[in-house]
Amino acid sequence: MKQYSKPVVSVDNGLAEGVYAASGAGCYTATANIHQTPQIGRGDYRIQVNGQHHSDHTKEAQTLTISFNQPVTYSSSQGTLAGATTGTTLTINYTYHQNPNDNIGLGDLVVVSDPGLSITGVSITD
Ligand SMILES: [Zn+2]
Numbered sequence: 485m486k487q488y489s490k491p492v493v494s495v496d497n498g499l500a501e502g503v504y505a506a507s508g509a510g511c512y513t514a515t516a517n518i519h520q521t522p523q524i525g526r527g528d529y530r531i532q533v534n535g536q537h538h539s540d541h542t543k544e545a546q547t548l549t550i551s552f553n554q555p556v557t558y559s560s561s562q563g564t565l566a567g568a569t570t571g572t573t574l575t576i577n578y579t580y581h582q583n584p585n586d587n588i589g590l591g592d593l594v595v596v597s598d599p600g601l602s603i604t605g606v607s608i609t610d
Pocket of ligand 1: 512543610
């Protein structure tokens with residue numbers, strides 16, 4: 485994660501290899517974990533995204549922004565793609581009901597990419 489220097493990035497020693505955790509501005513702490521990689525060549529990566537909400541409001545909408553070290557093509561998610569289908573950053577809208585303090589799982593995000601994919605940034609805003 486050395487190649488990515490913003491925003492406030494913390495990859496704690498206690499976290500498993502490949503888990504990207506960011507505590508940025510705002511009320512969400514987001515983590516993303518590539519839990520399935522293609523066996524051979526270009527293919528599907530399945531990514532679990534989780535958010536911890538800490539604030540005093542409830543909302544029904546969230547936006548996930550996730551960045552990668554190389555271009556990906558969006559395949560599927562539990563949300564609605566809001567930006568470009570291909571690139572190094574994807575923006576996806578979700579409509580979860582969130583409580584002031586809540587843990588939400590955004591389910592699997594599936595992207596297609598070449599071998600060597602890693603997550604360089606993740607954030608959730610509401
Ligand atoms: Zn919030």
